Amino acid sequence: MEQLNVLVTGGAGFIGSHLVDALIERGHRVRVLDRLIAQVHGAKNGDAQPLHLDSDAELVRGDVCDRDVVERALDGVQVVYHQAAEVGVGQSMYEIERYVQTNDMGTAVLLEALSKKRDAVRKLVVASSMSIYGEGAYSCPACGVVHPQLRPVAQLLERRWEVECPTCGSPLAPVPTPEEKPLFPTSVYAITKQDQEQLCLVVGRAYGIPTVALRYFNVYGPRQALSNPYTGVCAIFSSRLLNDQPPLIFEDGEQTRDLTHVSDIVQANLLALETDRADYQAVNIGTGAATSVEEVSRMLAHGLGKDIEPEIVGKYREGDIRHCVADISRARDLLGYEPQVSLERGISELLDWVRQQKAADQVARATAELEARQLVH
Ligand code: UD1
Secondary structure, three states: OOOOEEEEEEOOOOHHHHHHHHHHHHHEEEEEEEEHHHHHOOOOHOOOOOOOOOOOOEEEEEOOOHHHHHHHHOOOOOEEEEOOOOHHHHHHHOOOHHHHHHHHHHHHHHHHHHHHHOOOEEEEEEEEEEHHHOEEEEEEEEOEEOOOOOOHHHHHHOOOOOOOOOOOOEOOEOEOOOOOOOOOOHHHHHHHHHHHHHHHHHHHHHOOOOOEEEEEOEEEEOOOOOOOOOOOHHHHHHHHHHOOOOOOOOOOOOOOOOOOOOOHHHHHHHHHHHOOOOOOOEEEOOOOOOHHHHHHHHHHHHOOOOOOOOOEHHHHHHOOOOOEOOOOOHHHHHOOOOOOOOOOHHHHHHOOOOHOEEEEOOOHHHHHHHHHOOOEO
Protein backbone atom coordinates (compact mmCIF):
# COMPACT_ATOMS: atom_id res chain seq x y z
CA MET A 1 0.00 0.00 0.00
CA GLU A 2 1.22 3.52 -0.74
CA GLN A 3 2.51 5.74 2.06
CA LEU A 4 -0.20 7.94 3.48
CA ASN A 5 -0.32 10.91 5.82
CA VAL A 6 -2.35 9.75 8.79
CA LEU A 7 -3.72 11.65 11.78
CA VAL A 8 -4.53 9.67 14.92
CA THR A 9 -6.50 11.72 17.47
CA GLY A 10 -5.89 10.36 20.96
CA GLY A 11 -2.81 8.69 19.46
CA ALA A 12 -0.81 8.79 22.70
CA GLY A 13 -3.44 6.74 24.50
CA PHE A 14 -3.73 3.03 25.04
CA ILE A 15 -5.34 1.96 21.76
CA GLY A 16 -4.13 4.95 19.75
CA SER A 17 -0.44 4.36 20.48
CA HIS A 18 -0.62 0.73 19.36
CA LEU A 19 -2.32 1.88 16.18
CA VAL A 20 0.42 4.47 15.64
CA ASP A 21 3.10 1.76 15.94
CA ALA A 22 1.37 -0.40 13.35
CA LEU A 23 0.87 2.48 10.91
CA ILE A 24 4.53 3.54 11.16
CA GLU A 25 5.62 -0.05 10.73
CA ARG A 26 3.68 -0.07 7.46
CA GLY A 27 5.53 3.00 6.25
CA HIS A 28 2.83 5.63 6.78
CA ARG A 29 3.64 9.12 8.09
CA VAL A 30 1.79 9.58 11.34
CA ARG A 31 0.75 12.67 13.25
CA VAL A 32 -0.82 12.40 16.70
CA LEU A 33 -3.19 14.92 18.23
CA ASP A 34 -3.40 14.34 21.97
CA ARG A 35 -4.00 16.39 25.09
CA LEU A 36 -1.92 14.03 27.29
CA ILE A 37 -4.33 14.34 30.20
CA ALA A 38 -2.96 13.57 33.64
CA GLN A 39 -5.63 10.99 34.49
CA VAL A 40 -4.29 8.79 31.70
CA HIS A 41 -0.67 9.82 31.30
CA GLY A 42 0.25 10.71 34.87
CA ALA A 43 0.62 14.18 36.36
CA LYS A 44 4.39 14.29 35.84
CA ASN A 45 4.35 13.81 32.13
CA GLY A 46 4.36 17.53 31.45
CA ASP A 47 5.33 18.28 27.89
CA ALA A 48 7.45 15.20 27.40
CA GLN A 49 6.59 12.74 24.67
CA PRO A 50 4.96 9.74 26.40
CA LEU A 51 7.46 6.90 26.63
CA HIS A 52 5.36 4.50 24.62
CA LEU A 53 4.67 6.88 21.74
CA ASP A 54 6.85 6.06 18.74
CA SER A 55 9.33 8.91 18.29
CA ASP A 56 8.75 8.79 14.52
CA ALA A 57 5.24 10.08 15.12
CA GLU A 58 4.77 13.83 15.10
CA LEU A 59 3.03 14.86 18.32
CA VAL A 60 0.70 17.83 18.30
CA ARG A 61 -0.26 18.45 21.89
CA GLY A 62 -3.70 19.98 21.98
CA ASP A 63 -7.40 19.62 22.43
CA VAL A 64 -9.64 18.07 19.82
CA CYS A 65 -12.18 20.79 20.73
CA ASP A 66 -9.78 23.55 19.66
CA ARG A 67 -10.62 24.40 16.05
CA ASP A 68 -7.27 26.02 15.21
CA VAL A 69 -5.29 23.11 16.58
CA VAL A 70 -7.47 20.60 14.74
CA GLU A 71 -7.15 22.46 11.44
CA ARG A 72 -3.39 22.55 11.83
CA ALA A 73 -3.29 18.87 12.74
CA LEU A 74 -5.26 18.03 9.59
CA ASP A 75 -2.86 19.83 7.28
CA GLY A 76 -1.85 17.46 4.47
CA VAL A 77 -3.67 14.52 6.05
CA GLN A 78 -5.30 11.80 3.95
CA VAL A 79 -6.54 9.43 6.64
CA VAL A 80 -8.01 10.16 10.07
CA TYR A 81 -8.37 7.73 12.95
CA HIS A 82 -10.55 9.39 15.57
CA GLN A 83 -9.61 7.71 18.88
CA ALA A 84 -9.67 10.76 21.17
CA ALA A 85 -12.28 10.44 23.92
CA GLU A 86 -12.85 10.55 27.63
CA VAL A 87 -13.36 6.88 28.46
CA GLY A 88 -14.51 6.35 32.05
CA VAL A 89 -18.04 4.98 32.13
CA GLY A 90 -18.61 5.57 35.87
CA GLN A 91 -16.90 8.96 35.82
CA SER A 92 -19.05 10.04 32.87
CA MET A 93 -22.07 9.83 35.16
CA TYR A 94 -20.88 12.77 37.27
CA GLU A 95 -18.46 14.64 34.98
CA ILE A 96 -21.21 14.90 32.42
CA GLU A 97 -20.16 18.20 30.93
CA ARG A 98 -16.54 17.15 30.45
CA TYR A 99 -17.55 13.93 28.70
CA VAL A 100 -20.07 15.56 26.39
CA GLN A 101 -17.66 18.40 25.66
CA THR A 102 -14.68 16.27 24.68
CA ASN A 103 -16.49 13.43 22.99
CA ASP A 104 -19.34 15.22 21.23
CA MET A 105 -17.88 18.67 20.66
CA GLY A 106 -14.46 17.25 19.82
CA THR A 107 -16.06 15.13 17.12
CA ALA A 108 -18.09 18.08 15.87
CA VAL A 109 -14.99 20.27 15.58
CA LEU A 110 -13.08 17.51 13.80
CA LEU A 111 -15.91 16.86 11.35
CA GLU A 112 -16.43 20.51 10.52
CA ALA A 113 -12.72 20.83 9.77
CA LEU A 114 -12.84 17.61 7.72
CA SER A 115 -15.83 18.82 5.71
CA LYS A 116 -13.59 21.53 4.30
CA LYS A 117 -11.08 18.92 3.17
CA ARG A 118 -13.46 16.42 1.65
CA ASP A 119 -11.35 15.90 -1.46
CA ALA A 120 -8.10 15.30 0.39
CA VAL A 121 -9.39 12.80 2.93
CA ARG A 122 -9.73 9.20 1.83
CA LYS A 123 -10.85 7.57 5.04
CA LEU A 124 -12.20 8.36 8.46
CA VAL A 125 -12.26 5.57 11.02
CA VAL A 126 -13.99 6.32 14.31
CA ALA A 127 -13.64 4.35 17.54
CA SER A 128 -17.12 3.33 18.58
CA SER A 129 -18.00 1.03 21.44
CA MET A 130 -20.08 -1.96 22.45
CA SER A 131 -21.37 0.24 25.24
CA ILE A 132 -23.92 1.70 22.80
CA TYR A 133 -25.85 -1.58 22.83
CA GLY A 134 -26.57 -1.58 26.53
CA GLU A 135 -27.44 -5.22 27.28
CA GLY A 136 -26.37 -7.70 24.63
CA ALA A 137 -28.76 -9.93 22.70
CA TYR A 138 -30.38 -12.88 24.50
CA SER A 139 -32.37 -15.97 23.66
CA CYS A 140 -35.60 -16.79 25.50
CA PRO A 141 -36.82 -20.42 25.49
CA ALA A 142 -40.36 -19.15 24.78
CA CYS A 143 -39.94 -15.88 22.85
CA GLY A 144 -36.79 -16.43 20.74
CA VAL A 145 -34.17 -13.69 20.41
CA VAL A 146 -34.94 -10.73 22.67
CA HIS A 147 -33.33 -7.35 23.36
CA PRO A 148 -33.90 -6.58 27.03
CA GLN A 149 -33.10 -3.22 28.55
CA LEU A 150 -31.29 -2.84 31.87
CA ARG A 151 -32.37 -5.13 34.68
CA PRO A 152 -35.06 -3.51 36.83
CA VAL A 153 -33.79 -1.95 40.07
CA ALA A 154 -36.13 -4.09 42.18
CA GLN A 155 -34.60 -7.22 40.66
CA LEU A 156 -31.05 -6.01 41.29
CA LEU A 157 -31.87 -5.11 44.89
CA GLU A 158 -32.97 -8.74 45.35
CA ARG A 159 -29.54 -9.77 43.97
CA ARG A 160 -31.16 -11.66 41.10
CA TRP A 161 -28.40 -10.96 38.64
CA GLU A 162 -29.36 -12.82 35.45
CA VAL A 163 -31.46 -11.02 32.85
CA GLU A 164 -35.10 -12.12 32.59
CA CYS A 165 -37.32 -12.05 29.51
CA PRO A 166 -39.13 -8.71 29.28
CA THR A 167 -42.19 -10.52 27.87
CA CYS A 168 -42.54 -13.79 29.79
CA GLY A 169 -40.05 -13.52 32.65
CA SER A 170 -38.11 -16.68 31.67
CA PRO A 171 -34.38 -16.77 32.40
CA LEU A 172 -32.42 -15.74 29.32
CA ALA A 173 -29.23 -17.07 27.76
CA PRO A 174 -26.84 -14.57 26.13
CA VAL A 175 -26.27 -14.91 22.36
CA PRO A 176 -23.80 -13.05 20.12
CA THR A 177 -24.85 -9.43 19.59
CA PRO A 178 -25.11 -8.32 15.95
CA GLU A 179 -24.87 -4.71 14.75
CA GLU A 180 -28.63 -4.63 14.08
CA LYS A 181 -29.46 -4.94 17.76
CA PRO A 182 -31.33 -1.79 18.82
CA LEU A 183 -29.01 0.66 20.56
CA PHE A 184 -29.67 1.41 24.22
CA PRO A 185 -26.74 3.30 25.73
CA THR A 186 -26.82 3.22 29.54
CA SER A 187 -24.21 5.81 30.50
CA VAL A 188 -23.22 9.32 29.46
CA TYR A 189 -20.06 7.81 28.01
CA ALA A 190 -22.09 5.39 25.91
CA ILE A 191 -24.37 8.15 24.65
CA THR A 192 -21.35 10.15 23.53
CA LYS A 193 -19.93 7.08 21.77
CA GLN A 194 -23.20 6.64 19.93
CA ASP A 195 -23.05 10.33 19.00
CA GLN A 196 -19.47 10.01 17.77
CA GLU A 197 -20.35 7.02 15.62
CA GLN A 198 -23.48 8.56 14.12
CA LEU A 199 -21.98 12.01 13.62
CA CYS A 200 -19.06 10.51 11.72
CA LEU A 201 -21.18 8.17 9.59
CA VAL A 202 -23.72 10.87 8.70
CA VAL A 203 -21.21 13.65 7.97
CA GLY A 204 -18.87 11.23 6.21
CA ARG A 205 -21.66 10.12 3.92
CA ALA A 206 -22.84 13.66 3.19
CA TYR A 207 -19.36 14.78 2.17
CA GLY A 208 -18.32 11.55 0.45
CA ILE A 209 -15.58 10.83 3.00
CA PRO A 210 -15.50 7.03 3.31
CA THR A 211 -16.16 6.44 7.00
CA VAL A 212 -16.08 3.31 9.13
CA ALA A 213 -17.20 3.01 12.76
CA LEU A 214 -15.56 0.18 14.66
CA ARG A 215 -17.52 -0.90 17.72
CA TYR A 216 -14.79 -2.09 20.05
CA PHE A 217 -15.70 -4.69 22.64
CA ASN A 218 -13.84 -4.74 25.98
CA VAL A 219 -10.25 -3.99 25.02
CA TYR A 220 -7.24 -5.00 27.10
CA GLY A 221 -3.49 -5.10 26.63
CA PRO A 222 -0.17 -3.47 27.45
CA ARG A 223 -0.23 0.32 28.05
CA GLN A 224 -3.78 0.33 29.41
CA ALA A 225 -3.50 2.99 32.12
CA LEU A 226 -3.21 0.90 35.29
CA SER A 227 -3.46 3.82 37.67
CA ASN A 228 -6.59 5.15 35.98
CA PRO A 229 -9.43 3.50 37.87
CA TYR A 230 -11.86 4.29 35.09
CA THR A 231 -10.40 1.92 32.50
CA GLY A 232 -11.42 -1.67 31.98
CA VAL A 233 -11.63 -4.59 34.33
CA CYS A 234 -8.30 -6.21 33.31
CA ALA A 235 -6.32 -3.06 34.10
CA ILE A 236 -8.23 -2.49 37.34
CA PHE A 237 -7.76 -6.05 38.59
CA SER A 238 -4.08 -6.09 37.56
CA SER A 239 -3.44 -2.91 39.48
CA ARG A 240 -5.19 -4.31 42.59
CA LEU A 241 -3.20 -7.54 42.41
CA LEU A 242 0.09 -5.74 41.86
CA ASN A 243 -0.59 -3.93 45.13
CA ASP A 244 -1.48 -7.24 46.84
CA GLN A 245 -5.11 -6.20 47.08
CA PRO A 246 -7.98 -8.52 46.13
CA PRO A 247 -9.91 -7.58 42.99
CA LEU A 248 -13.34 -6.27 43.99
CA ILE A 249 -16.03 -8.06 42.01
CA PHE A 250 -19.44 -6.50 41.53
CA GLU A 251 -22.57 -8.69 41.37
CA ASP A 252 -21.54 -12.35 41.62
CA GLY A 253 -18.67 -12.50 39.13
CA GLU A 254 -20.63 -14.57 36.60
CA GLN A 255 -21.26 -11.59 34.32
CA THR A 256 -19.42 -11.97 31.01
CA ARG A 257 -17.62 -9.77 28.50
CA ASP A 258 -15.92 -10.23 25.14
CA LEU A 259 -12.31 -9.38 26.04
CA THR A 260 -10.45 -8.27 22.96
CA HIS A 261 -6.70 -7.85 22.73
CA VAL A 262 -5.58 -4.44 21.54
CA SER A 263 -3.64 -5.94 18.62
CA ASP A 264 -6.89 -7.33 17.20
CA ILE A 265 -8.38 -3.84 17.49
CA VAL A 266 -5.36 -2.52 15.56
CA GLN A 267 -5.79 -5.25 12.95
CA ALA A 268 -9.38 -4.13 12.35
CA ASN A 269 -8.34 -0.48 12.02
CA LEU A 270 -5.73 -1.36 9.39
CA LEU A 271 -8.22 -3.50 7.46
CA ALA A 272 -10.73 -0.63 7.49
CA LEU A 273 -8.13 1.46 5.67
CA GLU A 274 -7.21 -1.21 3.15
CA THR A 275 -10.70 -2.12 1.94
CA ASP A 276 -13.70 -0.02 0.96
CA ARG A 277 -16.18 -2.80 1.72
CA ALA A 278 -16.99 -1.50 5.19
CA ASP A 279 -17.32 2.15 4.17
CA TYR A 280 -20.28 3.93 5.82
CA GLN A 281 -20.90 0.97 8.10
CA ALA A 282 -20.64 0.20 11.80
CA VAL A 283 -18.78 -3.03 12.53
CA ASN A 284 -18.35 -5.02 15.76
CA ILE A 285 -14.75 -5.76 16.68
CA GLY A 286 -14.43 -8.44 19.34
CA THR A 287 -13.56 -12.12 19.52
CA GLY A 288 -17.00 -13.71 19.79
CA ALA A 289 -15.99 -15.47 23.05
CA ALA A 290 -17.44 -14.72 26.49
CA THR A 291 -15.37 -14.69 29.70
CA SER A 292 -16.74 -14.19 33.19
CA VAL A 293 -15.35 -11.47 35.42
CA GLU A 294 -14.42 -14.02 38.06
CA GLU A 295 -12.48 -16.01 35.47
CA VAL A 296 -10.58 -12.84 34.54
CA SER A 297 -9.65 -12.29 38.17
CA ARG A 298 -8.41 -15.86 38.55
CA MET A 299 -6.39 -15.80 35.32
CA LEU A 300 -4.68 -12.56 36.34
CA ALA A 301 -3.92 -13.72 39.90
CA HIS A 302 -2.57 -17.02 38.60
CA GLY A 303 -0.46 -15.30 35.95
CA LEU A 304 1.03 -12.89 38.50
CA GLY A 305 1.71 -15.78 40.89
CA LYS A 306 -0.46 -14.16 43.59
CA ASP A 307 -2.51 -16.36 45.86
CA ILE A 308 -5.23 -13.74 46.18
CA GLU A 309 -8.92 -14.57 46.05
CA PRO A 310 -11.19 -11.89 44.62
CA GLU A 311 -13.64 -10.24 46.96
CA ILE A 312 -17.17 -10.62 45.70
CA VAL A 313 -18.83 -7.50 47.04
CA GLY A 314 -22.34 -8.36 45.87
CA LYS A 315 -23.07 -4.72 45.03
CA TYR A 316 -23.86 -3.53 41.54
CA ARG A 317 -22.78 -0.55 39.51
CA GLU A 318 -25.44 1.71 38.10
CA GLY A 319 -25.83 1.14 34.34
CA ASP A 320 -23.83 -2.11 34.27
CA ILE A 321 -25.00 -4.72 31.82
CA ARG A 322 -24.90 -8.44 32.54
CA HIS A 323 -23.60 -9.99 29.32
CA CYS A 324 -22.48 -8.78 25.91
CA VAL A 325 -20.43 -10.73 23.40
CA ALA A 326 -19.82 -9.72 19.79
CA ASP A 327 -21.26 -11.28 16.69
CA ILE A 328 -18.27 -10.71 14.41
CA SER A 329 -19.80 -12.01 11.16
CA ARG A 330 -19.88 -8.54 9.60
CA ALA A 331 -16.23 -7.89 10.47
CA ARG A 332 -15.31 -11.22 8.91
CA ASP A 333 -17.36 -10.58 5.77
CA LEU A 334 -16.54 -6.95 5.12
CA LEU A 335 -13.06 -6.53 6.57
CA GLY A 336 -11.70 -10.05 6.38
CA TYR A 337 -11.07 -9.69 10.12
CA GLU A 338 -10.22 -12.72 12.24
CA PRO A 339 -9.20 -12.38 15.90
CA GLN A 340 -5.65 -13.63 16.36
CA VAL A 341 -4.98 -13.42 20.09
CA SER A 342 -6.42 -16.00 22.48
CA LEU A 343 -7.25 -14.81 25.99
CA GLU A 344 -4.51 -17.05 27.44
CA ARG A 345 -1.85 -15.52 25.23
CA GLY A 346 -3.26 -12.01 25.57
CA ILE A 347 -3.34 -12.13 29.36
CA SER A 348 0.14 -13.53 29.52
CA GLU A 349 1.39 -10.70 27.31
CA LEU A 350 -0.53 -8.15 29.37
CA LEU A 351 1.09 -9.50 32.53
CA ASP A 352 4.60 -9.35 31.05
CA TRP A 353 3.99 -5.64 30.78
CA VAL A 354 2.15 -5.29 34.09
CA ARG A 355 5.09 -6.80 35.98
CA GLN A 356 7.25 -3.87 34.86
CA GLN A 357 4.76 -1.26 36.06
CA LYS A 358 4.21 0.42 39.36
CA ALA A 359 0.51 1.05 39.55
CA ALA A 360 -0.96 3.30 42.16
CA ASP A 361 -4.15 1.62 43.28
CA GLN A 362 -6.85 4.24 42.85
CA VAL A 363 -9.72 1.78 42.69
CA ALA A 364 -10.89 2.27 46.27
CA ARG A 365 -11.04 6.03 45.72
CA ALA A 366 -12.96 5.64 42.44
CA THR A 367 -15.43 3.23 44.01
CA ALA A 368 -15.90 5.63 46.94
CA GLU A 369 -16.68 8.43 44.46
CA LEU A 370 -19.33 6.28 42.81
CA GLU A 371 -20.75 5.25 46.17
CA ALA A 372 -20.91 8.85 47.37
CA ARG A 373 -23.07 9.60 44.36
CA GLN A 374 -25.15 6.46 44.90
CA LEU A 375 -23.93 4.94 41.63
CA VAL A 376 -22.96 1.70 43.39
CA HIS A 377 -25.69 -0.10 45.33
C1 UD1 B 1 -17.53 -0.32 29.78
C2 UD1 B 1 -18.06 0.08 28.47
C3 UD1 B 1 -17.03 -0.14 27.41
C4 UD1 B 1 -15.71 0.49 27.78
C5 UD1 B 1 -15.26 -0.09 29.11
C6 UD1 B 1 -13.96 0.50 29.59
C7 UD1 B 1 -20.45 -0.40 28.77
C8 UD1 B 1 -21.53 -1.40 28.53
N1 UD1 B 1 -19.24 -0.73 28.25
O1 UD1 B 1 -17.50 -1.70 29.71
O2 UD1 B 1 -17.47 0.43 26.22
O3 UD1 B 1 -14.77 0.18 26.79
O4 UD1 B 1 -16.26 0.20 30.06
O5 UD1 B 1 -14.10 1.86 29.83
O6 UD1 B 1 -20.67 0.63 29.34
N2 UD1 B 1 -16.04 -5.03 37.37
C9 UD1 B 1 -15.87 -5.52 38.65
N3 UD1 B 1 -14.96 -4.90 39.45
C10 UD1 B 1 -14.22 -3.82 39.05
C11 UD1 B 1 -14.41 -3.34 37.74
C12 UD1 B 1 -15.33 -3.96 36.93
O7 UD1 B 1 -16.52 -6.45 39.05
O8 UD1 B 1 -13.41 -3.33 39.83
C13 UD1 B 1 -17.02 -5.68 36.51
C14 UD1 B 1 -18.12 -4.72 36.11
O9 UD1 B 1 -19.14 -4.66 37.06
C15 UD1 B 1 -18.56 -5.33 34.79
C16 UD1 B 1 -17.29 -5.98 34.23
O10 UD1 B 1 -16.40 -6.08 35.32
O11 UD1 B 1 -19.52 -6.32 35.04
C17 UD1 B 1 -16.63 -5.19 33.14
O12 UD1 B 1 -16.44 -3.86 33.59
P1 UD1 B 1 -15.55 -2.78 32.79
O13 UD1 B 1 -14.24 -3.34 32.46
O14 UD1 B 1 -15.65 -1.51 33.55
O15 UD1 B 1 -16.24 -2.65 31.40
P2 UD1 B 1 -17.76 -2.56 30.95
O16 UD1 B 1 -18.58 -1.88 31.96
O17 UD1 B 1 -18.16 -3.84 30.36
